[in-house]
Each structure stands twice: as structure tokens, then as C-alpha cells.
Amino acid sequence: MAEPRDIVVIGGSAGAIEALTSLVVALPAELDAALFVVVHTIPVGESRLPEILSRRGPLRAAVASNGEPIICDRIYVAPPDAHLLIEPGRVRLNMGPRESGHRPAIDPLFRTAASTYGSRVVGIILSGMLDDGSAGLREIRRRGGSAIVQDPKQAMFSQMPQNAIEIATPQHIAPVGEIAQLIVSHARRSENGGERRAAVKPKVESLGDQAVVGARDAPGLPSGIACPECHGVLWTGPDKVPEFACRVGHAYSLEALVDAHSVSLEAALWAGVRALREQASLATHIARRAERRGDRRVAARFETRAGTADEHAGKLETMLLARMEKPAPN
Incomplete structure (x- = not known):
């Protein structure tokens, strides 16, 4: 039996x-x-x-x-x-x-x-x-x-x-x-x-x-891909279960890794939008201060920097929003 x-x-x-x-x-x-x-x-x-x-x-x-x-x-x-x-x-x-x-x-x-x-x-x-x-x-x-x-x-x-x-x-x-x-x-x-x-x-x-999860040396070969959560190296190898794991213990299958990296990428791009908007705001502040003291050359330079940063932020934001658009059903 x-x-x-x-x-x-x-x-x-x-x-x-x-x-x-x-x-x-x-x-x-x-x-x-x-x-x-x-x-x-x-x-x-x-x-x-x-x-x-x-x-x-x-x-x-x-x-x-x-x-x-x-x-x-x-x-x-x-x-x-x-x-x-x-x-x-x-x-x-x-x-x-x-x-x-x-x-x-x-x-x-x-x-x-x-x-x-x-x-x-x-x-x-x-x-x-x-x-x-x-x-x-x-x-x-x-x-x-x-x-x-x-x-x-x-x-x-x-x-x-x-x-x-x-x-x-x-x-x-x-x-x-x-x-x-x-x-x-x-x-x-x-x-x-x-x-x-x-x-x-x-x-x-x-x-x-x-048991299985937790800090340990990750066996296998370094994949050259960063862990989406802690940004350490992900390790992989033939027949490795799970397919990818970092030294801390974050682990992913290939499909889950693609999904996690998509989330990480979107967060990084939105952080880029924020940083560019902040740069534009700081450059505008410096340009106005320079203008008040009569330094037109410095004011013009920072006004250009502010405009460039704001333009790049707009393009990046447009790209991010376009990713969310879904095609109309046939």
C-alpha cells in the first residue's frame, strides 16, 4: 500500500x-x-x-x-x-x-x-x-x-x-x-x-x-541584475529554486522578477520627475535672487536651467502617463 x-x-x-x-x-x-x-x-x-x-x-x-x-x-x-x-x-x-x-x-x-x-x-x-x-x-x-x-x-x-x-x-x-x-x-x-x-x-x-528564508550566502552565479527591494546582486543557477535570490533572502521567479522590476522602474522614473521639478524650482529661485541684485547674466543662466529641467520633467511625466493608457477594445 x-x-x-x-x-x-x-x-x-x-x-x-x-x-x-x-x-x-x-x-x-x-x-x-x-x-x-x-x-x-x-x-x-x-x-x-x-x-x-x-x-x-x-x-x-x-x-x-x-x-x-x-x-x-x-x-x-x-x-x-x-x-x-x-x-x-x-x-x-x-x-x-x-x-x-x-x-x-x-x-x-x-x-x-x-x-x-x-x-x-x-x-x-x-x-x-x-x-x-x-x-x-x-x-x-x-x-x-x-x-x-x-x-x-x-x-x-x-x-x-x-x-x-x-x-x-x-x-x-x-x-x-x-x-x-x-x-x-x-x-x-x-x-x-x-x-x-x-x-x-x-x-x-x-x-x-x-528554514529557507532569511540571511545567508546565496549559492549560484551572480546574475548582473539588482534586487528590486534591497538593490543587492541577485544570484541564479541551473535548476535553482527560487530562480533568483539575493544575499538578504529576497527571492523571485523570472516572471515575478520582471513584475517587481517594472514597479521599481516606475518608482524610479517618478522620482526622476520629482527631482527635475525640484531642480527647476531651485534654479528659478536662484534666477530671481540674481535678478533682484541686478545680475542679469546669472539670472539668464539659471532661467535656462529651470526651463530645461521643467521641459525634461514634462516629457518624462508624459511618457509615464502614456504607459497607463490602454488601447480601446476592438
């Missing part, structure tokens, strides 16, 4: 909450597995997701607490602004650097589950944007676990499932209702009347506070 898969890790972004509520309602009250959920959230306030999931389905859902034991028939939800990691027999919350622009991110959960529990892991990607979780899902498959992706045609946002299919080549692509059935069929059948019990610890060393 194949080893049961009792560690179920689930990740999603835009549209994932709707998929999750449909998934949990189809799960049984006695499920011999523990579920771990990361959904991209804003880093403020309290998560209402556990309340929603507990109300819709039979399993108890709660925000994960640092160091709490892994118990079957439970749903552990990542809190806002903290990575949810898995260690032998317990969960770990980590305030390490954002990955793919997110904290919590899906990839750290998937990687730590794969490295700790190997073939006992089921990884699931639901609706969302970009490709967080794709590399982690590939790692789950590489270590013998099972990979499941929501059917992109059913997902509210298909980009994340589609990327996961292309990168991780999952064993199953299914609508949410079938994903619930797959979880049940993969999990160990209850042998004790549904009594909640701790998940068995595998014989591996604890990852401690060094």
Missing part, C-alpha cells in the same frame, strides 16, 4: 478564497491530514479567512501560531506579513524577506513541506496571478509528493494555475470539487474514530530559524 499523503499545502492569490470555500465544504469532518494555506494578503489587520473556512466547511481553521504542533483535521492559515513554514511535527512563522514580492509567499511553504515530509506532501495551486508557488510545486514533485492544480478554465484568475502547469507538470489538473476528492483519496483513512492526533514526525533534523 502506498504511503499516505497527510501534509496538504495550498496556495493561491486573486480568486483563491472563492476556490478555497468551495473546496473545504466538500471535505469530510474526519480527514486524516493537516491542511496549510497561504493566500496573498495585504500586510495589515487580521485575517478573516479562518473564520470563513470554519463556517463553510467541517474542519477547524485557525491562523497558525509559531511552534504549534501539526494536528490532523486542522487547517492552518498563514497570518498577514509572515511566511508559514513546516518543520518536523510543527509549524514555524518567519518574518524573513519577501519572496516574489509577497509575505506570506507560497513557495516557502511548499519548499519546507517538501524538504521535511517528502512523498507525504500534496501541493495544490488555486486561482491567482503570476507564478508564486510554481517552483515550490515542482520541488514537491521532485521529492515524490503529489502536485494538483486547479483547472485554469475554472479559475477566476488563470495565470497562476497555468504557470504551475507549465513549470511543475502536476499529476492532476482538476476543478475544485475533484481536488477535494483527491485530497481525501490521498490521505490516510481514519483508524481511531476521527480522534485528532499529531502528525508523525519524520526522521529529519529541525530546520529551526534557518
Whole structure:
């Protein structure tokens, strides 16, 4: 008989909450597995997701607490602004650097589950944007676990499932209702009347506070590309997971890196507009002061500088605003 898969890790972004509520309602009250959920959230306030999931389905859902034991028939939800990691027999919350622009991110959960529990892991990607979780899902498959992706045609946002299919080549692509059935069929059948019990610890060393995210030497080769967040060198290499990481620990897939650099570029260009406007204002102030003391030569020179800076700022601002314009639909 194949080893049961009792560690179920689930990740999603835009549209994932709707998929999750449909998934949990189809799960049984006695499920011999523990579920771990990361959904991209804003880093403020309290998560209402556990309340929603507990109300819709039979399993108890709660925000994960640092160091709490892994118990079957439970749903552990990542809190806002903290990575949810898995260690032998317990969960770990980590305030390490954002990955793919997110904290919590899906990839750290998937990687730590794969490295700790190997073939006992089921990884699931639901609706969302970009490709967080794709590399982690590939790692789950590489270590013998099972990979499941929501059917992109059913997902509210298909980009994340589609990327996961292309990168991780999952064993199953299914609508949410079938994903619930797959979880049940993969999990160990209850042998004790549904009594909640701790998940068995595998014989591996604890990852401690060094689990995956955090300050460390980044292995691989320097990419020549700066980290969008800390501006350190990003390192990469063949089959590296994640694809790009800096020494601090910020990590990106290729698609997430392009997106993060676009945000960084826009911020830098708007900073350029501000600096040019400030230069024009300062030059105008100097020109007026020179004119009051009768120095027309200096006044003319700074008036020219002010006009040039203001013209360049206008051109840059026009270019930035043009990037936001969308073509009219056909």
C-alpha cells in the first residue's frame, strides 16, 4: 500500500478564497491530514479567512501560531506579513524577506513541506496571478509528493494555475470539487474514530530559524541584475529554486522578477520627475535672487536651467502617463 499523503499545502492569490470555500465544504469532518494555506494578503489587520473556512466547511481553521504542533483535521492559515513554514511535527512563522514580492509567499511553504515530509506532501495551486508557488510545486514533485492544480478554465484568475502547469507538470489538473476528492483519496483513512492526533514526525533534523528564508550566502552565479527591494546582486543557477535570490533572502521567479522590476522602474522614473521639478524650482529661485541684485547674466543662466529641467520633467511625466493608457477594445 502506498504511503499516505497527510501534509496538504495550498496556495493561491486573486480568486483563491472563492476556490478555497468551495473546496473545504466538500471535505469530510474526519480527514486524516493537516491542511496549510497561504493566500496573498495585504500586510495589515487580521485575517478573516479562518473564520470563513470554519463556517463553510467541517474542519477547524485557525491562523497558525509559531511552534504549534501539526494536528490532523486542522487547517492552518498563514497570518498577514509572515511566511508559514513546516518543520518536523510543527509549524514555524518567519518574518524573513519577501519572496516574489509577497509575505506570506507560497513557495516557502511548499519548499519546507517538501524538504521535511517528502512523498507525504500534496501541493495544490488555486486561482491567482503570476507564478508564486510554481517552483515550490515542482520541488514537491521532485521529492515524490503529489502536485494538483486547479483547472485554469475554472479559475477566476488563470495565470497562476497555468504557470504551475507549465513549470511543475502536476499529476492532476482538476476543478475544485475533484481536488477535494483527491485530497481525501490521498490521505490516510481514519483508524481511531476521527480522534485528532499529531502528525508523525519524520526522521529529519529541525530546520529551526534557518528554514529557507532569511540571511545567508546565496549559492549560484551572480546574475548582473539588482534586487528590486534591497538593490543587492541577485544570484541564479541551473535548476535553482527560487530562480533568483539575493544575499538578504529576497527571492523571485523570472516572471515575478520582471513584475517587481517594472514597479521599481516606475518608482524610479517618478522620482526622476520629482527631482527635475525640484531642480527647476531651485534654479528659478536662484534666477530671481540674481535678478533682484541686478545680475542679469546669472539670472539668464539659471532661467535656462529651470526651463530645461521643467521641459525634461514634462516629457518624462508624459511618457509615464502614456504607459497607463490602454488601447480601446476592438
